[in-house]
Amino acid sequence: MIDLKVLRENPELVRNSQRVRGEDPSIVDQLLVADETRRQAIVDFEALRAEQNILSKSVGSAKGDEKSALLENAKDLAGRVKAADAIRAEAESAAHQFLLKISNLIDSAAPVGGEADFVVLEHVGTPRDFSQSGFEPKDHVELGKILKAIDTERGAKVSGARSYYLTGVGALLEFALVNYAISSATRAGFTPVIPPVLVKPAAMEGTGFLGQAAENVYHLEEDDYYLVGTSEVPLAAYHMDEIVDSLPLRYAGYSSCFRREAGTYGKDTRGIIRVHQFDKVEMFVFCKLEDAAAEHQRLLQWEKDFLNAMEIPYRVIDVASGDLGSSAIRKFDCEAWIPTQGTYREVTSTSNCTEFQSRRLNIRYRDENGTKPVATLNGTLVAIPRMIVAILENHQNADGSVNVPLALRPFLGVDTLVPA
RNA sequence: GGUGGCGUGUCCGAGCGGCCUAAGGAGCACGCCUCGAAAGCGUGUGUGGAAGAAAUUCCACCGUGGGUUCAAAUCCCACCGCCACCGCCA
Numbered sequence: 001m002i003d004l005k006v007l008r009e010n011p012e013l014v015r016n017s018q019r020v021r022g023e024d025p026s027i028v029d030q031l032l033v034a035d036e037t038r039r040q041a042i043v044d045f046e047a048l049r050a051e052q053n054i055l056s057k058s059v060g061s062a063k064g065d066e067k068s069a070l071l072e073n074a075k076d077l078a079g080r081v082k083a084a085d086a087i088r089a090e091a092e093s094a095a096h097q098f099l100l101k102i103s104n105l106i107d108s109a110a111p112v113g114g115e116a117d118f119v120v121l122e123h124v125g126t127p128r129d130f131s132q133s134g135f136e137p138k139d140h141v142e143l144g145k146i147l148k149a150i151d152t153e154r155g156a157k158v159s160g161a162r163s164y165y166l167t168g169v170g171a172l173l174e175f176a177l178v179n180y181a182i183s184s185a186t187r188a189g190f191t192p193v194i195p196p197v198l199v200k201p202a203a204m205e206g207t208g209f210l211g212q213a214a215e216n217v218y219h220l221e222e223d224d225y226y227l228v229g230t231s232e233v234p235l236a237a238y239h240m241d242e243i244v245d246s247l248p249l250r251y252a253g254y255s256s257c258f259r260r261e262a263g264t265y266g267k268d269t270r271g272i273i274r275v276h277q278f279d280k281v282e283m284f285v286f287c288k289l290e291d292a293a294a295e296h297q298r299l300l301q302w303e304k305d306f307l308n309a310m311e312i313p314y315r316v317i318d319v320a321s322g323d324l325g326s327s328a329i330r331k332f333d334c335e336a337w338i339p340t341q342g343t344y345r346e347v348t349s350t351s352n353c354t355e356f357q358s359r360r361l362n363i364r365y366r367d368e369n370g371t372k373p374v375a376t377l378n379g380t381l382v383a384i385p386r387m388i389v390a391i392l393e394n395h396q397n398a399d400g401s402v403n404v405p406l407a408l409r410p411f412l413g414v415d416t417l418v419p420a
Numbered sequence: 421g422g423u424g425g426c427g428u429g430u431c432c433g434a435g436c437g438g439c440c441u442a443a444g445g446a447g448c449a450c451g452c453c454u455c456g457a458a459a460g461c462g463u464g465u466g467u468g469g470a471a472g473a474a475a476u477u478c479c480a481c482c483g484u485g486g487g488u489u490c491a492a493a494u495c496c497c498a499c500c501g502c503c504a505c506c507g508c509c510a
Contacts, residue, residue: 039470039471042469042470042471042479043470043471045470045479046469046470046471046478046479046480047478047479049478049479049480050478050479052490052491053479053491055490055491056438056490056491057438057491058490059438059490059491070490071490072490073490074490074491075490076490077490078489078490078491243430243467364467370467371467371468
């Protein structure tokens with residue numbers, strides 16, 4: 001959630017942020033009214049409550065007639081306090097509901113517009129010219145079959161559309177990618193974490209996934225648990241309700257991720273680009289607000305380092321305002337070149353969420369002037385299926401074998417994946 | 421799954437209807453003492469919110485949520501968590 005003080009002092013800033021995101025700016029004004037009502041209700045309640053505290057004390061020491069007279073008064077006052085308290089609770093909850101609906105204040109540097117209005121920041125590497133190699137590239141589904149690495153048919157049989165098995169070198173490729181990711185993250189100072197993927201509503205709500213993203217979240221009705229779509233959720237909630245004492249805190253979480261992919265019918269139905277379940281190593285950082293922008297650049301650099309190590313051509317885009325999650329003020333995506341699609345596709349993504357999540361999750365640190373919310377940032381180090389797609393398609397040979405990137409070889413144990 | 425016990429401030433821990441404005445201790449910070457330190461002594465030490473230009477004043481918070489009462493850390497109910505034992509499973 002955003003800072004109410006900012007909203008009171010500069011509502012137009014917030015309205016504008018809502019507008020460029022394509023969200024409703026009128027919530028700002030509804031919240032301003034609700035906030036005014038809330039504060040008046042608090043003043044009313046507290047005045048009565050203070051009166052009651054004084055009166056109650058005098059009852060204790062009073063005797064006889066005096067006492068029964070006081071009691072009568074106190075009884076009446078108790079009723080009024082209770083009523084005022086109910087009004088206060090109602091007003092606070094109403095104002096809070098509006099507050100939760102407002103997305104984080106967009107970074108003025110982020111490009112304005114919808115999904116297509118991103119800005120390309122840079123290209124790294126050059127897409128391979130397969131005509132020069134003298135063969136048509138196969139897509140990852142075909143390569144996966146030849147290598148006996150990916151089995152989408154049995155995935156569909158057992159778990160429905162958008163499911164898959166990684167087998168043989170496919171499974172080994174996952175372990176190698178994860179081990180490479182975790183070891184480089186550890187070297188960079190991250191604490192490796194294997195978090196729970198089944199979380200309570202507070203964690204989901206706190207990270208901002210029950211707003212616009214709610215339709216993509218699996219919910220276990222019977223127990224009121226959620227399956228996380230990213231380990232960002234349990235990593236952010238790790239320090240929920242805490243005052244942390246050393247910043248920055250950097251975690252690298254490895255977990256399964258679950259996504260309903262609602263509203264994507266017919267999109268990427270072939271292969272493992274868009275699936276309901278996959279594993280991912282996610283970087284997550286808690287830092288001071290003034291360090292967040294620099295940290296965001298560091299996260300982007302670690303993502304680029306990973307793609308460089310995988311020897312995959314990619315571009316970096318600055319995602320447009322209308323395409324950001326509600327928690328993020330700015331987002332950079334790394335898009336890998338996918339030869340058989342002739343285009344760049346998102347493989348990793350990093351967001352600066354400033355204080356938005358930590359206000360909801362109540363995560364603070366202490367400085368000279370008291371406690372302040374921390375800033376949170378997240379970034380993908382590696383999302384397994386898409387990285388496998390990029391590696392297979394970019395490093396394939398005419399016979400269906402695939403060259404393993406140098407950096408991955410020590411972790412995989414072979415230089416080339418050969419058809420089984 | 422059953423039974424019993426317990427959840428209090430940064431930590432330990434007392435309190436079991438009004439004097440709780442939460443004892444006592446530890447820790448931490450500052451000061452005194454000291455050549456310097458330790459010990460000792462003194463002072464201070466939570467979070468959130470409201471009003472105010474500010475000093476400050478007030479309100480809430482004793483696992484969470486309800487309830488009883490003029491008044492709840494304290495009594496009642498539900499839930500959550502921790503511990504112990506029993507049962508079941510590995």
